[in-house]
Amino acid sequence: MATAGPSRANATAPKFDSKNLEIKTKSIEQTLVPLVTQITTLVNHREKVGKKSEKTCKAIERVGQAVNLAIERFVSVGEAIGDNNADIKEDMFDACREARLAGENIAKLTDMTYDESGQVMSPADKSAMVRAARGLLSAVTRVLLLADRVVIKQIQAAKLKVIDSLNKIESTKTFTEFVQCFSQFGKEMVELAHLTGDRQNDLKDGKMKAKMAAARAILERSTMMLLTSCKTCLRHPDCVPAKETRNGVFVNMRRALSLIDDVINGGYAQPMQNGITTSRNTNNALQELIDLVETAKVTQADKSSRDKLQYVLDTVIDTTQDFTDSAYTSHEHRERILTLRDRARTDLRTLASVGAVLEKRPNKQHEQDLETCIQQMSKTLLDLKKQLQNTALDQASEIFRSNDDQDLLANLKQTGATGDLDRVEEHSLKFSEHSEQLQEACRLLGHIAGTAPLAISADYAENNIKSIGPQIVALATTLAIHPSSKIAKESLEVFSDTWESQVNDLSLLVKEINDCCQGKTSEKQVYLSLPRPGYIPVSKHGSTPKSIKPAKLDAEEQAKIAKLGLEMKLMTSELDAETDKWGDQDNDIFKRAKNMSSMAYSMYLFTRGEGMLKTTQDLFKQAEYFGEEGNKLFRSLKQFAAQVPECSLRTELSSLIDQIPSYCQQLLFITKSPTMGKVATFNKVDNTIQETQNLLSTISRIVPLSYTLAAKFQILSPVSPVHRWRTAPPTMDYRYNSYEDSDSIASSSSSRSDRSPLRGSTEKILY
Template sequence: MNDPRRSSSSSHRLLQDVKTKSIERTLLPLIKQISTLIQHRSERPHITSERTLRAIGRVGQAVNLAVERFVTVGETIADDNHDIKQDMYDACKEARAAGSSIERLCDVAASDPTGYAQLDDRGPMVRAARALLGSVTRVLLLADIVVVKQLLLAKDRISRTLGRLESVATFTEFVKAFSVFGAEMVELAHITGDRQNDLKDERRRAQMSAARLVLERSTMMLLTSSKTSLRHPECTYSKENRDTVFCQMRRAMDLIHYVVKDGVLESTNDRNLSRQQTIEWDSERNTAFTCLKHFSRLVEMARPRFDRVPHQQPSAMTSSTSVAQGTDKDTNAERREREQLMRSNSERDRSTNSHPRELANMGGREFNDHHQHHQQRDVSLAKFSCRGEAAISIFLPDTREKLISALEKVCERTQDFTDSAYTTHEHRENILLLCDRAKLELNQLLRIAVNMEQHPNSSFDIDSCVDSVVGAANDLINQLVLTAQDQASDLPHLTKLGIELVTLLRTIALNHEIDRLQNSADRFHEHIDHMLEICKLLRHIAMTETLQVQAKFAEINVRIYGPQVITASKALCSYPNSKAMKENLEVFIDMWQWLTTDITTISKDILDLAQTNLKPEKQGYLSLPRPGKHGTTSKPLKPTRLDTEEQEKIAKSGLEMKMITNEMDAETDKWNSTTDENNDIVKRAKNMSAMAFSMYQFTKGEGSLRTTQDLFTQAEYFAEEANRLYKVVRQFSYQVPAGGPKKELLDHLDKVPTYVQTLQFCVKESTVGKSATFVKVDHVIQETKNLMNIISKVVSVCFDCANKYKLDFSGLSGKFTGNARDEEGNSGMQGSDSKGSATSEGSM
């Protein structure tokens, strides 16, 4: 008889093999329906109503019909793609056979209740369901190959275009090829973006995002470096700049190829996967944090299980230590004594769990006393024996080797911390002491396991030894985080220093001071090395795969593009009057500033997450008074950030707002060229444009707004600034003569209060839960976009009126109260000084 739980577990394994969300969403309803059908067959009584039998028959027919339509589409895809044709036809044939089998079984049940009763074992139905799920999944995976093929074709087109760009002889030819390259890059960006959103694996999504970012940022460097290389073909520095950009873009496309092909079901003619490539791209997995977590997991698997078993059970060697007693004659007093003994951690455990600073002050004599205490405690533990015989299973030799090897890998990863020239002596000593402590605790655990083999009737404190090993590992993680945090605290100073150095390099290159350039280049190399050390340590303590990938690629980009700033400076120093060389250096400096911003952001994300996970928050008493009057004001305790998927959902609204912001900037630029600096309309409009741009950056996970609460606060200020601009424009409208332009101005202006109030109400709306807060974020972005749109129209009409009637802007002020009215206007809005209170919580 087939166990339905086996079918369910196979379904879960099947979903684990699926790498994309779209295929998973397609399979889940089918899995649910078939599981329901099988579950009904197991729970139904032997006597089933005629109505139920007819329903079962209809279900079988519906399943078979749906499968038939499904495989018809699959066969159509096969006809258009010969490389997967045979595999697709085979999968469709299996799916069609499984669907027919399910229909036949349901027909038997519907037409012959007696025959239906004979199928109680559910074996045929389970086998048919398993075959159907497997074949349908294979069809979907084969169809996914077609999507992947389209993406790879787009990538290959760009690779060919890059080859043409690299081989052109004149800048005119380069411009023509570059225009084609730009169109192909836009197409690839759309396809890879869709694929990135569809990937289930967090690491693969992060890798795809990193590759796309490299391609996006390298495009401008490709233009300027190629331009300088073509204008000055004799300059080796320009050629080095250009070759580096080409190399990085090709590596990014190789990464896209790898991510796309990973998990895709290969056709019969293509089943080879490069193991070396897998090791290269996934090298960020070997971090100190992942090694420590793996070690802790192995130790936890070795935790003893004290389960009572029959007296005749033989002693067996297993991967974990289990002590089983063969008699139930223990008294309550003895049981309590044993439990108390097993819970005791003794003075050793209390001392080894002390702060690393205390460990740093512990000398050799204290460590020797510490070790002697271990031995004395083990002797006392060995004296405690059970009244009955015990079946004791100890670590397998393979398990011991795994534990020792895992700890060796941990110590190897910590060398990046101890070998760093920027690690303080105190942190270095603490790391070494904690590594020694972890080795000592593990040796103690293994020694007790050996003693348990030699004294099978004795009970040892092995459970507390496991706790001590895990505690040592956790303390080591904490110390590594402290070390990385100490180095990352230098980032603000390093960022400022980097800006000063690149500015100095630019100035020296323009002045053609070759000797000073080399000295500054050496200083900048040291600066790059320091940034690389910080990136390396941050990657080691990153607790999510996304952050690990981001830290790794930030380190790679700094290592590759950092020295290119020096190379571009040397190129400019060779040709200080070349405009192309100046542009090239500026672009590489911009790239460096992007990278330093990335490192700062990644550092904050990694350290915030590490501190949150490693230091549990204290629980507050509910009886304590709450903020606000009589506890009526709810203050967000912990503003959080949108995850990648949520940012992608609101990216469209953010992009639309960015376009409106660009229009606003264009209008204000016109005003600056025709009016004086004291134009309050221009000032307010520019302020609102800057606020809207920061909110747009939030939708991309960039900029100064880091949490949802930051966004809501910015939206409040945005609404207040719109209120002030409304009053200034209202005052300006009194100068506009009656007519069509004034009517158009007031038509747009009268809509501003409504949009302002809508945005303010949206910001003040209270929410509970992640989904509700995300909906609120989406609404705030939408309302901000709407308000920005109408403000842009108001500013544009104001400019037209000012030019047409030659109006004077002197005297306009945002402090105008708006009490005056004209024949078509309304009074100024009330409550402009109220900043409001965003009671919606940033907790998501």
């Protein structure tokens, strides 16, 4: 990989954080697939306790050696990249050293050993293999992320060249000098367009893709506008409107370049306040409020929940003012929004009062009253959400029905060409009013957009219309001052074409947002499963496994499934290791944590095409049970925390416990949301597994902390109130797979390691 170029390329780049292993590109995920595959095989081998044949042990040994050799070749490339890039050399060599040691460790753990009689030994050191696997994945990911910094440097170098060219163009005084500078600028723009296009396609995050697409669109459209506006300014150097137009183009292009810098450096963290994401998007705030209301079933509207509900409702009300304050919102829509806002306030006051009473005097009647309040407020919020959607879409539809753009632009061109400044000013006022109406429509569309990429697209559409409108007015004025100027007329034509192109894009965006609000898609509903990695069987709901027709996964989907599956596997292994420390195996915390680990393990088997979960519908149902079990664990943990004396560990425990309801609610929301089509269903699978991991990660931190507190304060002693805890209901164990024998399936008390056999040969190593 080549060096990025000028040292200024990384001037604005943040320092690489070796602890942040977030993967933001598809290419890195795909690179990890073969390694994840082999490590999964090795971890499964260690999970299987008992004697293995010499043939199986040799196969495992070969896998370990193959991993070690592959890592050695891999780090050699990494070190070569480090040698060519001094700014990452130290970090790269450190990461390569870790990867090399981890690969050697994997090889040692898989070496064949013999006992005194010469028989092959197969030590089941599960924890050692898990630690080695995690260390190897972490080190390799660090190497890939550091190599990715080189790509980022290349984009930054190309961006800096464009900025330098823009500065030169801005300072030109003659046509000859301008032509030379613009020619060089064109070559550099082509290079930047290629690099940013590749980056856009490689990005995983939809928000970042949308931002990059917006930046690239601005630069592409601004190139012709820059050419004609600069020529107009050079031809009429004393014309103030011409200078304003040209300066506006420079401002827009520099903002787009700054946005590219923001995207490649990952600057998209949402601001947080009171533990809640703050956003100007009404849809986000409303959905967050709906989720919090549903969560009140678990938290029983305690003081903390009531404070969060009030804060988010205030955010919703603040953002809906864009709807009620808009001059283009009809009286009927405005009154309906105000009525529903007032009703939401009243519903929350009622819910809060019931929650306060329930907190002091819990009884069945108050619980029923709380359920009624929750249902009522949920209905009000859904009605408000629908009303806001109707308001925004009606405004946009009205604009496109009137179709005033062509007439307004034609009038500006005609009056400018005749040199009638008074008529230009008259038509400019009408055009500016139309521009403001379009901006209002974009703002409201951004509020109701159901996805972050759509909201970002609406936001940038508003900004583009806001900037291009005054430039068109200024150019019409320029033409009116110089009615015989061909370059001024050409410039106005170019800007008018850009305006029409932006309005056309907005019409497509309105359709996409409308479809998103209505849940429409062109794909047929399907359910997916993974009988073998790399394939997806597409089946109708209720069909038998025999009717499943496999469809091949693409590289990105395969990478996601493999990586998420292995992460889930390692997390369940860690949770099992923590729960195994508990001596009192009759208490509710132990049982529910163990049960949730079992459920998560069945979901891991699904990612390998194994186990009892055959279709995505099975996966979603299992995840739903997982979320419900998490809610039950939350109640048990609250009872446990109440018995712990005041201390710093109790504060930490309470903070972690309070995270459980929101994770459970989000998981239940995802699993119950309808999907149509292969892509949407696969995204639902991805989101389901990720939310399961979030909840599992929190529980993995809670269980050892609870054990420490229980032991420290002797809460688990025979006389402890722990014996009054509810007993966890029996749950179905999905963890076995179709390759197991009947004995292992029948034995419900057998360890998980008996349910993950390595199936015999190296053919299973690369799946």
